[in-house]
Amino acid sequence: MYDPTVARLTYRALLGRRRAAILFVLPALLIVIAVAVRMFAGADDQVASDVLGGFAIATMVPLIGVIAGTGAIGPEIDDGSIVYLLAKPVSRPTIIFTKLIVAIAVTMVFSAVPTLLAGLTLNGNGQQIAVAYTIAALVASIAYSALFLLLGTVSRHAVVLGLVYALVWEALFGSLVPGARTLSVQQWSLALAEKTGGNGAITSDVGLPLATVLLAVVTVAATWYAGQKLRTLKLAGEE
Amino acid sequence: MTTIEIDHTSRWFGNVVAVNDVSMTVGPGVTGLLGPNGAGKSTLINMMAGFLAPSTGTVTLDGKPIWRNEAVYREIGIVPEREGMYDFLTGREFVVANAELHGLGDAEAAAALATVEMEYAQDRKISTYSKGMRQRVKMASALVHNPSVLLLDEPFNGMDPRQRMQLMELLRRMGAEGRTVLFSSHILEEVEQLASHIEVIVAGRHAASGDFRRIRRLMTDRPHRYLVRSSDDRALAAALIADPSTAGIEVDLSENALRIQAIDFGRFTTLLPKVAREQGIRLLTVSPSDESLESVFSYLVAA
Numbered sequence: 001m002y003d004p005t006v007a008r009l010t011y012r013a014l015l016g017r018r019r020a021a022i023l024f025v026l027p028a029l030l031i032v033i034a035v036a037v038r039m040f041a042g043a044d045d046q047v048a049s050d051v052l053g054g055f056a057i058a059t060m061v062p063l064i065g066v067i068a069g070t071g072a073i074g075p076e077i078d079d080g081s082i083v084y085l086l087a088k089p090v091s092r093p094t095i096i097f098t099k100l101i102v103a104i105a106v107t108m109v110f111s112a113v114p115t116l117l118a119g120l121t122l123n124g125n126g127q128q129i130a131v132a133y134t135i136a137a138l139v140a141s142i143a144y145s146a147l148f149l150l151l152g153t154v155s156r157h158a159v160v161l162g163l164v165y166a167l168v169w170e171a172l173f174g175s176l177v178p179g180a181r182t183l184s185v186q187q188w189s190l191a192l193a194e195k196t197g198g199n200g201a202i203t204s205d206v207g208l209p210l211a212t213v214l215l216a217v218v219t220v221a222a223t224w225y226a227g228q229k230l231r232t233l234k235l236a237g238e239e
Numbered sequence: 240m241t242t243i244e245i246d247h248t249s250r251w252f253g254n255v256v257a258v259n260d261v262s263m264t265v266g267p268g269v270t271g272l273l274g275p276n277g278a279g280k281s282t283l284i285n286m287m288a289g290f291l292a293p294s295t296g297t298v299t300l301d302g303k304p305i306w307r308n309e310a311v312y313r314e315i316g317i318v319p320e321r322e323g324m325y326d327f328l329t330g331r332e333f334v335v336a337n338a339e340l341h342g343l344g345d346a347e348a349a350a351a352l353a354t355v356e357m358e359y360a361q362d363r364k365i366s367t368y369s370k371g372m373r374q375r376v377k378m379a380s381a382l383v384h385n386p387s388v389l390l391l392d393e394p395f396n397g398m399d400p401r402q403r404m405q406l407m408e409l410l411r412r413m414g415a416e417g418r419t420v421l422f423s424s425h426i427l428e429e430v431e432q433l434a435s436h437i438e439v440i441v442a443g444r445h446a447a448s449g450d451f452r453r454i455r456r457l458m459t460d461r462p463h464r465y466l467v468r469s470s471d472d473r474a475l476a477a478a479l480i481a482d483p484s485t486a487g488i489e490v491d492l493s494e495n496a497l498r499i500q501a502i503d504f505g506r507f508t509t510l511l512p513k514v515a516r517e518q519g520i521r522l523l524t525v526s527p528s529d530e531s532l533e534s535v536f537s538y539l540v541a542a
Contacts, residue, residue, distance in 0.1 A: 005339040009325060016327045079323025084380060087288065087317045088340040089309050231307055234291055 003090055006098040014071050014106055022067055023106070026060045027114030034118035045129060048122035049201055052115060052133040057186055057193075061111040061140045062166030068106040069148025070158040072099040077233070078156065086233070093227035096149065100223055103145035112137040127198030135196055140189035143215050146222040147185070153226045153233070181205040188215045241301055241314055241387040241419050242266045243287050248296030250282050257282040259443040260296070265421050269414035271434030272423040279443040280423040281320065284392045287421070288317050300388065313341070316381030320392035322373065326366035330357055330376045333365055337380040351379040355409065371402030378409065389413055391422040395429050407433050462486055463504050468496045468524035469515065478514045482506075496524065 014020060033051060041047050073096075076082040085095055115137040119130020147165075152158040173180040174187070181187045182205065190204035191211035204211065243265040250258040258279045265287075274280050285291040286298045289305040289312070297304060300311050325333055331352065338348040352361050355375040360368065365376065374394060381389060391410075395403050410433060414420045424430050430437055431451060439447040469475045476488045476497055484503035491498050501507035515522050 003340070005336050009328075009336055012327060013325070076323070080319060080321035081323035081325050083290070083317065083319050083321070084324065084337060085340065086290065087312050087315070088337075089312045089342075090340055091309055232292070234285075 001094055001097050002101060003094055003098045006085060006090070006095055007102050009085075010072050010099050010102040011106075013075065014068060014102065017071065017075070019067055019071060023064060023110045026063060027110055030056055030060055030114050030118045031121070034121040038121055038123075043123040043126065045123055045127050045198075045201060048119060048126070048129050049133075049197075051122060052119055052129065053190070053202065056111070056115045056118060057133060057136055057140065057190065058171055059167075060114075061107070061137050061189075062144055062170060062186070063163075064111045065103075065107050065141065065144025066148050066159060066162035066166055068103040068110070069145045070152035070162055072103040072106075072145075072149055072152065074152035074156075074158045077153070082233070086230075092230040092233075093224075096153070096223060096227040096230055100145055100149050100226075103149055104142050107141035107145050108138055111141055127201045128196055129198070129201055132193040132197035132202055136189040136193035139192050139215060140185050143185045143188065143219050146219040146226075150222040150226040150229070153229050178205065182210075183214075185215070185218070187211070240267060240417075243305075243388065243419065243421070244297075244299045244302075245283070245287070246297045246299070248286065248293045248298055250279075250286060250291065250294045256443050258286070258293075258440075261440070261443075261445040262296075263438050263445060263448060265419055265438075267414070267417050267419050268436060269410055269420045269422070269434050270436045270438060271430035272421060272438050272440060273427070273430045273434075274423075274425060274440035274446075276425050278425075278440045280425075280440055281392055282443075283440065284390055284421070284423055288315065288390050313384065314386055315388045315390060316384065316386035318374075318377045318381045318389070318391040318394055320396065324365060324373065324377065324380075327364065329362050329364055330368070330372075330379075331361040333376060334361075334379045334383060338383045341384040343384060347383050347385075348379075351383040352376075354382055355379045356405070370397045371399060371406075374398060374402070374406065378406070386418070388419045389421070391420070393424060394422050395424060395426065403429070462500045462502055463507070464528045465499045465501065466491075466494070466496050466524065466526050466528040467499055467511070467522065470521040470523065471518075472497050474518055475515060475520050478518050479510070482510055482514075484510055498528070 033055065037047060037051055112134050116130055116134040119125060119133055123129060125131060148158065148162045151162055155161055169180065170184050170186045174184050187204050187206045188211035190202060191206045191208045193202045194204045195208055245261055245263050248258060248261050249256065261283065272280050272283065282291065286293055287305065289308065292306045299305060300314060303311065305311050328336065331348065334348040334352055335345055338344055352358050355378045357372065357375050357379060360372060365373065368376065394406060398406065410420055410422065437449065437451050438445065467475070472490060476490065479485045479499065480488055484501055484506040485499060486502045487500040489498040511525065512522070
């Protein structure tokens, strides 16, 4: 199911592109914010939760998910180089699964690690806030990667659609329409954080059982469907 | 012996029919897929390569369907037209990756790079390669698993004459080794120089098939033009025009030759030497003046 050659090509394509700069800029920004807040406001659980929930989980994780998820396959489909993977006796679901693993790993490294560091900086993991948000980032990394990998497989405008989902749906709609929050990777991952964090430190609009089921269903379904779409991906010529 | 069989295959995109009820068999040796731009050559090659499903009909490799069958890539090597090819890798890294995806390794990659004579630049990034070098590395990636079928989409596009000759030589060798080599081109002279067998696609239809000169002769209802020089042009002209196989003769004073239009190819080719012998005329030059693919092509398009 996992092909090391596909993984190697995907890593190099993902981290060698200019777009990859965002992978470094966003975590750096989070750390800078965390250091600044700690210096000016001191250690405060509520502030720590606001920074991690408001920036790390709501903005940084989905953006990195978009870059890693769509970037793991979209550019190859765009420039046609995917043909060198497809014209091989390697099953298409294997290609998707491998790219998913790469996308998840990249998203986790660039989102969960800085989230933990920022949390420790902000309040030294008081009320388990740093660990709770790190768990949320890890879980969200999996679902976002699967979702945006599917998007990269089916659409040439995957980055734009991904940004619309991450910023408009999760951030904007989520704050205006309560129902939208039920269908939000962010809320599902916060449901796990809620259980880990101290009493009332973190809240989610979705219960843990539902969140777990939805996370699993979305991840598995998106990955399966991406594999199916890749099997019938049309590489029509430019006639 | 590996054969690709296309059986009553059509492919349409929305309302546009790109390939219209085409049947052909592509066997060992070099086959040229010839047709003007937009004729449906790439669509056809994409179906043979398993990148596109036929709307109707079947495309098979030794009887096995190609669409949604990853196992066929053990037999097929593909040289795509598009340029995207992991430019951040070196040529060697690229070919090694292709070998690994076939379950092979460095040795096979090195052999493929040697075949296309790219060892001298194998450690440079692909982004620094010229068009011809990229094409050769693509070839190496397609040859790395020693496939019995090689599909090339417009392989000579943008190559300089020397690179073109090298690639032709390589493809000839592949064909002579018994591989099934199919390449597409809209350039007539390329196909003429390289392919022993030609399939002509015009506007999505299979317009002709076979040896180039045979295709030409099949079209007997079309006039064939010859340029003839002899010891007595006017006497020859008079004798030839008496026969119904000849439609017109012009005395070309600037060329000092006859321009003859024949309407019955078979009959004219036996008539000319016979008439010359009977009249005691020596034939100095007999050359078909339009036996180029260009003319075959325009006839086919007009038909």
